[in-house]
Amino acid sequence: MVARRKVCMLGSFAVGKTSLVERFTQGIFSGQYLTTVGVKIDTRDIDVDGRPTKLVVWDLHGDDVFQKVRPAYVRGAAGCLFVVDGTRTSTLDVLPELRERVLAHAGPIPHAVVLNKVDLADELIVTPDAIRTQLPRVDVHPTSAKTGEGVETAFVALVRRMEQDK
C-alpha cells in the first residue's frame, strides 16, 4: 500500500512556495507572482529508495500581517519545508518565529529550509551560512523553481527524513 504523507510549504509571501510546488508536482514554472489565498493542495507520487509514497503537498499562503498561518493547517503534517527568498533577507528574519509557531502545533516533525531563487545570482544576499546561523542544525537546500535546480533534491531529502522519523 502506498503511504500518504502530508508536507507543508511555509514561509513569507512571494518566496516561491507555489512555484516550487508547481515545479515539483507538474514540472512547470510561471514567472508571474500570484499570491496564494488560503491553502492549495496538490499531490505527487514519488518513489524514494524503493518506497512508493503519495506526497500530499499543502501550499500555505505566505505568512504576514495580511494572513497568518492557521495552526490547523499543519496538523498531521509528516514534514515541512520553510522557504526563504535568497534575494530578500526579511524572508529569513521571520523564519525562526514562524518555525517555532509551526512546530509548536505540528510537533517535532522533520523539516528543512529551502533557499529559493538561486538562479538570481546577481541579487542573492542570503547565504546558507546566514540561515544556519539563525536556524542551527537545519538542512538548507538551495533551489530554483525557475530552473528546477535542487527542487527534487529538497523534497526527496525531506521524504528520507520523514521515513527515518516514522
Add this chain to the structure above:
Amino acid sequence: MTLPARLASHLLASVVETRAPAWIECDKAGVVRAIGGPHDSYGLGHLAVGAPLVEQVAFFEAMFATDEAAAVLPLVEFRPGVYADVHVFVDRDADWLVLLDSAGIGNEEARRQQTRNEILLALEGRGAGSAALLSALEVLVLERHGVDDFSCVGVPPGWCDRVVPEASRFALTRVSTFLESFLVDAEEFWHTERVGSLASGPWSERLADVDRCLEATATRLTNGAALLLISPVESTLIEKQQIVQRARDLALEQEARSREAEKKEILLHCIVHDLRSPLTSVVASLKMLEQDLPEADAARFVRLGLQAGKRQERLIRNMLSWFAEDLEGLETWRAAKDAGPFVVASVRAVLDEFRPAFILRRVDFALHRAPELDTDVRIAGDGLRFQRVVANLLDNALRHSFTGALEEASEHIAVAVLREGDFVRVAVENRGERIDVDIRQHLFERHFTTVGGSGASNSGLGLYYCRMTVESWGGTIDYEYDERLRKNRFAFRLPVLGAEDSAGGLASR
C-alpha cells in the same frame, strides 16, 4: 413473486417483532368489526367495535377513499413522535387497515425536516428570502450524524455533482484531504457545543478531476443539529487575492526601495569614511610636525602625511567610477580564483594609515601575526572593501580606547591575524569600557550606534557595513569582552581564497 414458505414465515415473524402490527377491520359501511394488535400504542386504545370508524377517529376518513385494492400511507403521525406506515386493503366484504410502526424513520425525517426549515428560517431572518436561496447560493449543507458520518440536507447544488457520494450517508474524509484535516477542529467545535460557527478559511483542491476553491463552516443549530456548510468561494477568493496581491506588491516595492536607499546610505558612509581616514592621517601628521621632533621622525611624519594625501587625491579622482561599481558589487562579490587581497599586507597598510592618529592620541598599537599564517595568504573578497572593514573596526577601537599609561604591559589597540582551517580570523582589540549587554545584541544592526566610555558614536552603520560585507563573502563577525583585561574584541572570519566553496559562501560561488 412467490416467496418460499420458510422465508415468508421469517419475514412475517420479523415484521411482527419489529414493526408492532395493529389492524382494524371495518365492514363496507365503515363500522369497526374487529380490532387486533397493540393498537393502544398508536393512541387508538379507545376504539370500540360496532361503531363507525371515522366517528371514533376522524383522521381515517380519507383512508378508504382509494380505488386501489391496496395502498400504503407512509409515516403517518398518530400523535407526537408516534409514526406508522398505514397499509389499506379493500376486500369484497371488508376493509382493512394495518398499522406498522415507523417511529424511528419518522422521527429522523422530522428532525431533518426541522433542520432544513431552521436553515431556511435563519436565511430568511437575514432577509435572504426564499427556499431557493440555499440552492442559489450554491451552499452544500451537510448534517453530521456521527464522526465522519454525514448526509446532504436538501438537494446538493450543481457544483458538487460527482464530489459528494450519492449514498445517503457517507464519510467526508474520503471526499477531501483538506476536510479530513478540518474535521478535527470541527469535531472539537461540535463537541464543545459552542455557539456561532467555525470557518476553515479558503482552500483549493482538485476534487473529482476539477480544481475547486471552497470554504467550509461548521455550525450548530438550536435543535442541536451539527452542520457543515461548504461553499464555492472562487469569486470572493479572486477578489481577496487581488487585494492581498496589491498589498504585497506594494510591500515588495517598498522593500526594494528600502534596499536601494540602504545601499546608497552605506555608500555615502563609505565615501565619507574613505575620505576621512587619509585626512585624519594628514592632520595627525601635521600636528606631530608642530612638535619639536628629531629630524628623522619629522621626515617619517612628512612621508606618512604625504602618502595619506596622495591616497585621498587618488580616491577623489576615482570615486565616481569606483562607487558606480560598488553600488552593484556591495551585495555580491565573485572571487576570481587568482584575485583577493593579501591579508597581512592589507591589515598592515590600514594600520600604517592610522599610525599618526594613534601616536597623536598616545595610543599604543601592535599587529600580531600568528607564526603559522603565511604572509601570502589571501581571502576571498575585494581588497578595497576588506581594508574598509579593518579601517571601520580600527576607527571604532581608536574612538573607544583608553589612552595614557596602562597598568599591564600591553598595547591599547592590537590587531591579531590567525589561520583557522580554511578561514582567516582578524581580531581588532582595544582596551576600554565594555559595551552594555543590551547594546551588544544590536551592534551589527543598521542604524545602531555604539556607546563607549566617551559616549555615543556614529559607528553603527560602519559595523553594519562590516557585517554585510563579511557575510556576503561567506564569513562571520562577532564581538566579545575580556573582563580581566578590560578589552573589547571585534573579530571576523573569512574563507581563505580557494576554500570559500567548502566554507559555504553562496554569494562568492
